[in-house]
Amino acid sequence: MDAETRNGPLAGYRVLEMGSTIAGPFCGRLLADFGAEVIKVEPAEGDAVRLAGKRFKGKSLYAASIFRNKTLISVDLRRPRGQEVIKRLVPHCDIVVENFRPGGLEKWGLGYSDLARIKPDIIMVRISGYGQSGPYSPRPGYGVICEAVSGLRHLTGDPDRPPARVAIALTDYITGVYAAFGAILALRTASPTTLAYSVANRMGSALANSVPNNLYPTRDGRYIHIQAAQNPVFKRLAAAMGMPELLEDERFATALGRQQHPQETDGIVERWTSSHALAEIESKLKTAEVPAAGINTLEDIFRDPHFRARGMLVEAPDGELGTVTLAGPVPKLSATPAQIRRSGGSIGQDTRRVLTGLAGYAETDLKQLEAQGIVYCDPKS
Incomplete structure (x- = not known):
């Protein structure tokens, strides 16, 4: 040997x-x-x-x-x-x-x-x-x-x-x-x-009964995945987006309401991400403690110190x-x-x-x- x-x-x-x-x-x-x-x-x-x-x-x-x-x-x-x-x-x-x-x-x-x-x-x-x-x-x-x-x-x-x-x-x-x-x-x-x-069975890329929990486009042509289905996390997301009033709308105030209105919820998040660059979104959501990550390319991975650490x-x-x-x-x-x-x-x-x-x-x-x-x-x- x-x-x-x-x-x-x-x-x-x-x-x-x-x-x-x-x-x-x-x-x-x-x-x-x-x-x-x-x-x-x-x-x-x-x-x-x-x-x-x-x-x-x-x-x-x-x-x-x-x-x-x-x-x-x-x-x-x-x-x-x-x-x-x-x-x-x-x-x-x-x-x-x-x-x-x-x-x-x-x-x-x-x-x-x-x-x-x-x-x-x-x-x-x-x-x-x-x-x-x-x-x-x-x-x-x-x-x-x-x-x-x-x-x-x-x-x-x-x-x-x-x-x-x-x-x-x-x-x-x-x-x-x-x-x-x-x-x-x-x-x-x-x-x-x-x-x-x-x-x-096939259900698509979005997860049913978990809203918002999807992939969203950014202004600079990238994508970010955001998971904010839980009520406390969605509250922090709404604040990070500058839309605290969402919590006063019964469609979005609770997890059940968001599950019943997935397209409207995702649409709001997508409009926000589409108006900002990926780095800006990641910074805001990191500060707000909202689970999110941009979709890495191989070049991103090689540059990211976390992977080597x-x-x-x-x-x-x-x-x-x-x-x-x-x-x-x-x-x-x-x-x-x-x-x-x-x-x-x-x-x-x-x-x-x-x-x-x-x-x-x-x-x-x-x-x-x-x-x-x-x-x-x-x-x-």
């Missing part, structure tokens, strides 16, 4: 990650952040996410984040000798993470039953669009498709408009969190774990760029905090070390595998 992985609540566990894109790799990243040694397998051309996100000096900063703290090897899973490499690694691992379509690994002789014959107590975390069973299980599925099937798209947006897409791969990240949670439960109980959740933005060493700024790990544990030991590196940077060490390949055999295109070793490694 690499000495730098010894700290954290998952220190001592080794994970073999055969996931791609987001859900599987995010699960692996969470486990790696908290001390597990995660060996990520990717093809010679690299995981597809290496082409995603903003680039700096030719490197994907997204890949630098989602591959951080991982040992990176390159193996062709579709070829028999590549499958043999995986089978030689499995006895040394506690968990396997994969997010292929159901049946994909079985086709290559790497399904759960195949790996359990090699290591009976192996834990296999399987992520797919529709699960491992049921009539839809063979279908291909990505996070954006699951947004539609799960009803999340139905819940998002305004009722009089088409369902809105979530701006990030939210379902992939949620799935990754549940997958990591399931892996930890399995470690604790040594038994299979199945997780599921349901989604309620909370450890939500941290500098991490990067073999190519020197240092990069990454999202800090969560949750924040006081006794055994997560660490970012390094950002995601290059394709195949650890192939030689892992295969000649953990898998026991002789250097001559490794060179043969490399010549046949079964594995890829970064020439700089």
Whole structure:
């Protein structure tokens, strides 16, 4: 085990990650952040996410984040000798993470039953669009498709408009969190774990029975979310807007009255926010102790000292760029905090070390595998 992985609540566990894109790799990243040694397998051309996100000096900063703290090897899973490499690694691992379509690994002789014959107590975390069973299980599925099937798209947006897409791969990240949670439960109980959740009806971005509690435009083209549904808070909002007389109007004086007149209430707040700049509104509402926040852009987040003070933005060493700024790990544990030991590196940077060490390949055999295109070793490694 690499000495730098010894700290954290998952220190001592080794994970073999055969996931791609987001859900599987995010699960692996969470486990790696908290001390597990995660060996990520990717093809010679690299995981597809290496082409995603903003680039700096030719490197994907997204890949630098989602591959951080991982040992990176390159193996062709579709070829028999590549499958043999995986089978030689499995006895040394506690968990396997994969997010292929159901049946994909079985086709290559790497399904759960195949790996359990090699290591009976192996834990296999399987992520797919529709699960491992049921009539839809063979279908291909990505996070954006699951947004539609799960009803999340139905819940998002305004009722009089088409369902809105979530701006990030939210379902992939949620799935990754549940997958990591399931892996930890399995470690604790040594038994299979199945997780599921349901989604309620779509109600739009505004919350019913909570008025005002919405997103409002500002004079300078920004947006601010204001939550002032409780009577004492609305009283402070009315004063901040210079409209204390609202409390004398039965439509707005009580929470029930505002619930019965949501459009009128929101209209008053929107007219006020639309006539002021975001910074001015935030200042007034901060003074009045009204819960509110402008909608941050990435540039706002990087400028805001609070995010760094909370450890939500941290500098991490990067073999190519020197240092990069990454999202800090969560949750924040006081006794055994997560660490970012390094950002995601290059394709195949650890192939030689892992295969000649953990898998026991002789250097001559490794060179043969490399010549046949079964594995890829970064020439700089």
